[in-house]
Amino acid sequence: MVPIPNPSYPSETDLAAMVEGTTTAAQIPFGEYVFRRLRQLSVKSIFGVPGDFNMNLLDHIGSVENLKWVGCCNELNAGYAADGYARFSRTLGVSVVTYGVGELSIMNAIGGSYAEWVPQLVIVGTSPMSKKSAPGQVHHLVPTRDPYAVAPDHHVYEKMVDGICIAKESVEDVNAGVQQVDALIEAILANVRPGYLFLPIDLQDALVDSSRLNIPLKTTAVDSDPAASKQVAENILEKLYNSKNPAIIGDILTDRFHVSHWVRDFVNRTKINNYSTPMGKTVLDETNESYIAEYNGKLSNPGVKETIEASDCVLHFGSYLAETNTGIYSSDFDEDALVLLTPYYVQIGKKLVKGVNFSHVIKHMLELIDISKVPTPVRPVGINTIVNTPSPADISQTFLAAQVEKYLQPNDVVIAETCSFQFAFSDIRLPKNALYFAQAFYLSIGYALPATLGIGVAMKDSGYEGRMILFQGDGSAQMTIQEFATYLRQDIKPTIFLLNNNGYTVERIIHGPNQLYNDIQPDWDWRGIFKTFGDKEGKRHFTKKIATKEELVSTLADEKLAKQTQIQLYEVILDKMDVPWRFSAMQTL
Amino acid sequence: MVPIPNPSYPSETDLAAMVEGTTTAAQIPFGEYVFRRLRQLSVKSIFGVPGDFNMNLLDHIGSVENLKWVGCCNELNAGYAADGYARFSRTLGVSVVTYGVGELSIMNAIGGSYAEWVPQLVIVGTSPMSKKSAPGQVHHLVPTRDPYAVAPDHHVYEKMVDGICIAKESVEDVNAGVQQVDALIEAILANVRPGYLFLPIDLQDALVDSSRLNIPLKTTAVDSDPAASKQVAENILEKLYNSKNPAIIGDILTDRFHVSHWVRDFVNRTKINNYSTPMGKTVLDETNESYIAEYNGKLSNPGVKETIEASDCVLHFGSYLAETNTGIYSSDFDEDALVLLTPYYVQIGKKLVKGVNFSHVIKHMLELIDISKVPTPVRPVGINTIVNTPSPADISQTFLAAQVEKYLQPNDVVIAETCSFQFAFSDIRLPKNALYFAQAFYLSIGYALPATLGIGVAMKDSGYEGRMILFQGDGSAQMTIQEFATYLRQDIKPTIFLLNNNGYTVERIIHGPNQLYNDIQPDWDWRGIFKTFGDKEGKRHFTKKIATKEELVSTLADEKLAKQTQIQLYEVILDKMDVPWRFSAMQTL
Structure with missing residues (x-):
């Protein structure tokens, strides 16, 4: 399990993990089968909450070498944590919840994983097969509307999730079940989106033939038509060779399909001007001299939109045309100039080629490219200046952003909550090999705090040495605050900037700046959490209030604190109406 | 809005509220229409979380007299709070959430309201009509699986909730919308179960004709065939007159259909031996000399099962034959003896009468009864003794239960979390006019803490003077702990017994007593919360650790603390494997 900067994933780790996941026992419990499969895929941690219908399953985690349980405070948080784990580790995130109460609670996290292309396997322990058609109610299970029904619908919750997953499997028999598990995991990995496994409590211990574990799972989407992929690559290169001022956009799905290293390689070899997107930040190396800016339609910094949109060949790798990733659809490209490379199709100008996955196309492009035919790049100058916004508080968000940019180091892992400051990250050029995580389209507040737990656990699981820094709003912090307890339990030590701007600043800008509903309980002792x-005893964390520019600058410059020997929580006081310019501008689009 | 002991609901309050809910303006915003309708039904508080798609709606709360917003820390908690509000106030609970992220987060609370017959209106602010069929993604909205779809399915979340609600309405046009709102509220009240209103952000301010507000809503199920209800009442009375040792069970739906006062009246006039159920606790007056015990099949206290099952005529009012309400279906009644009175049918022995609501039948029974024909009751003796369980801790759960019974006063409002101690309440005889709330079938841990907020707000809204006492487990507390902040914000002052038994004791008894997954972060400073x-400053709450019998007895006897002038939180130390006998016994059924 290796993070983005290292392109050696997946083959080496797969081989190493396959040894760990396999067993010599002929018959093993179904639950153990599931966990051995996951261990083969480099999963080392399982998130969730125990419940009456999943504990037999949980017993089997301990049977698998180097696999552990990470108990969370509630299911929503567990789903967020598993999402974070998947984003960092680039294998699956796995959450285990119980019937009804657990699976309904986790749904919002899975909606987020689905919307943001995160492969998460949700395992729901369900009512026993022995009761599924028996008369009588079962706790956690809602009755049917029909008052004369002798039995409830035991599959009622399973029917709810089609819109928020790529695949689901409901096990009724363990022999068919092992095939269902394998197919489900492959679907999740091929589509990098969540899937559901519904596993009755009385099948979790049932024995299955373990020899199937020796059949390796497919860990990526298969190239069903290599000739087509190659042809598309040739067509794109031809377009590139004929262009005058090409540009590259590195977008989120490049990361999700684990081909950022190839796009970086393509950039390094061609030296084409390249741009990130709000969701695709850190796909590219922002310290590279060919890296220009983040592109986000009309919400880009001054000059950026005009410059990139003047290109006659824009290679948009891993594009995800989500509202918040496109300046709310405020792009204005020449239709003939644009090449969209996505997991299901490639669009070259007006020509749409369906059924081609860009992750295969980019590989052919690297093999086929003739660098001598690529036009010599011309770097734009004087663009991407940062728009300052004033604040009545001593520390403004733009001042904070500038300081954060200086504070960050190579290999840092940065997480930005859905809060107004997330919109400042477009202004922050990240250091080499830094990683950045945010739920920038689904935008469920409360996500980042438990996701940081999952990312932190994944960092430990992979032996990653970089620092971990969370930017967290106050209104969003209260949504999922209890998961701070699990930071202590799992001994992860992020540096937390708790941005206290007295409530829901994002919402104040959108509507009702002074309405009661945008306030929160005003007297949280954030530093006491x-x-x-x-x-x-306060031995495992350090905390401090930062209300002035001087306090901010001196704290960030303190070398002692730059090392993460304990949790650090800085409460940064901001004004309740201060937001980055682009967040205000967004309201007018 | 008057709690159970007072039978004057609904007519008086309806009349008073109707004045407050009506307006003289000819045209009012749609959102205001919704809130005026709710105010007519005695709703005074709306729970929820603001979001991008509901804030226009929230603006209209302030336009209605005596209606207020109660902002919660997250949506699941808001749903639980609205559920608690409905249970206490006996009108609707109302929650407002935002598109996707909010509505998926609240689902588990609504599943609980549905399973436990609680009327809650969930209002979801959704994407604008103007975008519903436009191309492009919208934040919070998951894309479709089809990668070539030009637009997402804006109704994807609405399709998920059929299994957890009695009715739903998706507004597309405000003129039809007012009728939809009225029909939805009537369906919720008639069925005492949750319903969903999906309201696009761009319709929330649209003007509607307010004159419709003068048409009163039906607040209860209508008796569609009064002659049939009367006939059923006569048949039941006939059976009663011909019996030798009748018994009455007062069950949960008696409360939910607001006819507990009639059942109490029936008990007082007939003096028939009467029994509660785990979910129907406080339907009956447990201080009445005719009240015998809680009946719960094989999980009843010694002698109770045999005594009631020997009856030749058991009138089971408002029966809800849920697993946890029937000793896991361990009843053994003579089929001919049993009369089940439910909202949709009445079963007299082997005869099923469909389409009759017991709430109308009971009224006829009261009108028709000839007391002289009712057999003279014989009180059972020597039954319902409490089974003591030992504990390695100084305070055992049985000792605690005995002390709690002494501590409780008339009019107390008691809330028991889904934790092992909930199963001790079957042993606690409640004082006169005490109320008891628990989620005893759906059993979602974390429910009670935010539900207590909702109950507390409802108590304040109705001017109720009784004390409020929450029994809360530690494992469950961490699920929803942030809502304690809203206790302070709303100035509700319960006495909280935080039962610290070091993790998930309920789960330890079910499976894996010493497994890691049943532990929680061990060092929570519960008294620091x-x-x-x-x-x-600690001026608004008092907190204390209680680890010994002496500490418990002296604390509960302290008259100063008996008054609720501030929040009180007692951390009570219990053993991690100590549970009431019936919870252990339940595992063997």
């Missing part, structure tokens, strides 16, 4: 949640 | 969540 870790003491209350488990570090009574 | 309110300080951290808003009462920094």
Whole structure:
């Protein structure tokens, strides 16, 4: 399990993990089969909450070498954590929840994984097969509307999830079940989106033939028509050779399909001007001299939109044309100039080629490219200046952003909550090999705090050495605050900037700046949280209030604190109406 | 809005509220229409979380007299709070959430309202009509699986909720919308179960004709065939007159259909031996000399099952034959003896009468009964003894239960979380006019803490003077802990017994007593919570650890603390494997 900067994934780790996941026992419990499969795919941590219908399954985690349980405070948080784990580790995130109460609670996290292309396997422990058609109610299971029904519909919850997953399997028999598990995992990995496994409690211990574990799973989408992929690559290159001022956009699905290293390689060899997107930040190396700016339609910094849209050949790798990833559809490209490379199709100008996955096309492009035919790049100058916004507070968001940019180091792992400051990250050029995570389209507040748990666990699982830095709003923090306790339990030590701007600033800008509904309980003792949640003596964390520019600058410059020997929580005081310019501008689009 | 002991609901309050809910303006915004309708039904508080797609709606709360917004820390908690509000106030609970991220987060609370017959209106602010069929993604909205779809399915979330609600309405036009709102509210009230209103953001301010507000809504199920109801009542009375040792069970739906006062009246006039159920606790007056015990099949206290099952005429009012309400279906009644009175049918012995609502039947029974024909009751003796369980901790759950029984006062409002101690309440005889709330069938841990917020707000809204006492487990507390902040914000002052038994004791008994997955972060500073969540100075709450019998007895006897002038939180130390006998016994059924 290796993070983005290292392109050695997946083959080496797969081989190593396959040894760990396999067993010599002829018959193993179904639950163990599932967990061995996951271990083969480099999964080392399982997130979730125990419940009456999943504990037999949980027993089998301990049977698999180097696989562990990470108990979370509630299911929504567990789903967010598993999402974070998947984003960092680039294998599946796995969450285990119980029937009804657990699976309904986790749904919003899975909606987020689906909307943002995160491969998460949700395993729901369900009512036993022995009761599925028996008369009588079962706790956690809603009755049917029909008052005369003798039995409830035990599959009622399974029917709800089609819109938020790529695949689901409901096990009724363990022999068919092992095939269902394999097919489900392959579907999740091929589509990098969540899938559901519904596993009755009385099948979790049932024995299955373990020899199937020796059949390797497909870990990526298969190239069903290599000739077509190659042809598309040739067509794109031809277009590139004939262009005058090409540009590259590195977008989120490049990361999700694990081909960022190929796009970086393509950039390094061609030296074409390249741009990120809000969701695709850190796909590209922002320290590269050919890297220009983040592109986000009309919400780009001054000059960026005009420059890239003047290109006659824009290679948009891994494009995800989501509202918040396109400046709310405010792009204005020449239709003939644009090449969209996506997991299901490639569009070259007006020509749409269906059934081609860009992750195969980019590989052919690297093999086929003749660098001598690529036009010599011309770097734009004087663009991408940062728009300052004033604030009545001593620290403005633009000042904070500038300081954060200086503070960040190579290999840092940065997580930005859905809060107004997330929109400042477009202004922050990240250092080499830094990673950046945010739920920038689904935008469910409360996501980042538990996701940071999952990312932190994944960093530990892979031995990653970089620092971990969370930017967290106050209104969003209260949604999922209890998961700070699990930071202590799992001994992860991020540096947390708790941005206290007195409520829902994002919402104040959108509507009702002074309405009661945009306030929160005003007197949270943010700096007391870790003491209350488990570090009574205060030995495992450090906390400080930062209300002035001087305090901010001196704190960020403190070398002692730059190392992450304990959790650090800085409460940064911001004004309740101060937001990055582009967030205000977004309201007018 | 009057709690159970007072039978004057609904007519008086309806009349008073109707004045408050009506307006003289000819045209009012759609959102205001919705809130005026709710105000007519005695709703005074709306729970929820603001979001991009509901804030226009929220603006209209302030336009209605005596209606207020109760912002919660997250949507699941808001749903639980609205559920609690409905249970206490006996009108609707109302929650407002935003598109996708909010509506998926609240689902588990609504599943609970549905399973436990709680009327909750969930209002979801959705994407604007103007975008519903336009190309392009919208944040919070998952894309479709079809990669070539030009637009997402804006109704994807609406399609998910059929299994957890009694009715739903998706507004597309405000003129039809007002009728939809009225029909939805009537369906919720008639069926006492949750319903969904999906309201696009661009319709929330649109003007509608307010004159419709003068048409009163039906607040209860209509008796569609009064002659049939009367006939059923006569048949039941005939059976009663011919019996030798009748018994009455007062069950949960008696409460939910607001006819507990009639059942109490029936008990008082006939003096028939009467029994509660786990879900129907406080339907009956447990201080009445004719009240015998809680009946729960094989999980009843010694002698109870045999005594009631020997009856030749059991009138089971408002029966809800849920697993946890029937001793996991361990009843053994003479089929001919049993009369089940439910909202959709009445079963007299082997005879099923469909389409009759027991709430109308009971009224006829009261009108028609000839007391002289009712057999003279014989009180059972020597039954319903409490089974003691030992504990390695100084305070056992049985000791605690005995002390709690002494501590409780008339009019107390007691809330028991889904935790092992909930199963001790079957042993606790409640004082006169006490109320008891628990999610005893759906059993979603984390419910009670936010539900207590909703109940507390409802108590304030109705001017109820009784004390409020929450019994909360530690494992369940961490699920929804942030809502303690809203206790401070709303100034509700319950006495909280935080039962610290070091993790998920309920789960330890079911499976894996010493498994890691049944542990939680061990060092929560439970007594520090309110300080951290808003009462920094400690002036608004009192907290104390209770580890010994002496500490428990002296604390509960302290008259100063008996009054609720501030929040009280007692951390009670219990053993991690100590549970009431019936919870262990349940595992063997």
